[in-house]
Amino acid sequence: MxxxxxxxxxxxxxxxxxxxxxxxxxxxxxxxxxxxxxxxxxxxxxxxxxQQILMNPRLLIRNCEGYTNYYMIARVKSWDDLYRNVICRNYEFIDSALYIRSWEGNRLAYLKYHNELQKEVDDVLEEGPLEYYEVIYPQCITDEKIENIGEPDEKSKIPADKLDKRFDWDYDTKQVFEWLSINYRLNLTRIGKLLDISRTTAKRKKDLVKEFVHVHYPTYIQSLYSYTGVLSSFHTEYPGFVKGIFRNLSATSYLLGNQKRTLCHINTTLPGYVIRVFEKLEAKAIIEDLNVEIPVKNWNRIQEEYKLGRIPEKLFWMFKRKKRKRIELPGSSFT
Missing domain, CATH: 1.10.10 (Arc Repressor Mutant, subunit A)
Structure with missing residues (x-):
């Protein structure tokens, strides 16, 4: 090689x-x-x-007429409670979930979903629309600490991201989206054979999907399992400044939320340092009402379908090689 x-x-x-x-x-x-x-x-x-440095692209459908992204943080009894009573009852609408074990028996769930959940979730602590979804791309080969956080020059606002389109995909378009979500670089001829449609139709459906989605390749320069996710929720009038603070890391991270509440999911080899940075930001009043946790489990629908044997492993690989070692598909997606 x-x-x-x-x-x-x-x-x-x-x-x-x-x-x-x-x-x-x-x-x-x-x-x-x-x-x-x-x-x-x-x-x-x-x-x-x-080596799980480069992951399959993630596709996030943008807000538009007929499709709205939401988040929720709720108290749950256990992982089984989250899976059986929340995820399974809202399987088609929940895109990803994180499970958090806190002190004193508190068990929390973060949910990213779209449109309306079919079954209500009890004990909701925080929820709202995701008006924006910012990817923080890695800029360094190792996580670097900031010596001086500094002060923001002025207040900022991340504008709401909403397409002037209507979400009215037909069955074939939704199926193409599902396969692109599994492997965005999957050959169009292969997608056509999987769905019993022509390559031309598959290309036309992919082009339509691309009009509606954000596409990015999550990257973990030191390999996925070297990183710990840190999830935070807070209020800030300086979201752009907060985003800039974490550009010196070596893995893909995310800033998302609405004008009232901001969430940040940082993938890092220095979780203690990242938590201290958030605490310093709160001490400087750059952010307020901070909650920060380290999730211990995650879930997404593609991971679930793979574990159930519904998606052949060979269809996940983006780049060709004759022999492959078996993978354990991670549930690392925050989208």
Missing amino acids: TKINKSHIHLTLSHILNDDPDIALDDIRAKVPEIKSRIIVQDTLVYMEE
Whole structure:
């Protein structure tokens, strides 16, 4: 294998793919002079995928008429309570979930869902629309600490993201979206065969899906399982400043919320440091009413379908290689 095992190259490839999720391997090679051939590009991406440095792209359907993203934080009795009484009863509407074990027997759940849940959730602590969803792309090959947080120059507001479109996908479009969510780089001919439609139809449906979604490749430069997720919720009039604070990390993170409440999910090798940063931000009154926790379990529908044997493993791999070691599909998605 002619891979390049250099973290700065991995970071560069992540940026290229996030700039253009559909980019061809030859076009990637043209953007990285250090890589001398197409096969080295491919082998390096295979390595990144196998080591869970680069993850399958995540697709988030943007708010529009007929489709609205929401979040909820609720108290639950246990993971089984969350799974059986919340997730299973709202299976088609919950996109992802996090489970948190706190002190004194408190068990919390974070839910990201769309439209309305079919079964009400008891003991809701916090909920609201997700008016914006910002991806914080990694800029470093290792997590770097900030010596001086500084002060924001002025108040900021992240504008609500809403498409001027109506969400009225037909069955085939929804099915294409599901396969793209499993593997965004899945060959269109393969998608056509899976759905018994032509390649031309599959391409037309993919083009329609792209009009409605944000696409990004989650990246973990030190490999996924080196990182811990830190989930926080707070009020701030400086969301742009908070986002900038965490640009010096080495994994994909997220800032999302609405004008009343901001959530931040930071993937880091320094969870204690990140929590202290949030506490310093609160002490400076840059953020208020801070809640911060470390989730211990996560769930998403693709992970569930894979575990149930409904999705063949070979369809997850984005980059071709003849032999693959079996993967344990992570539930790392925050979307």
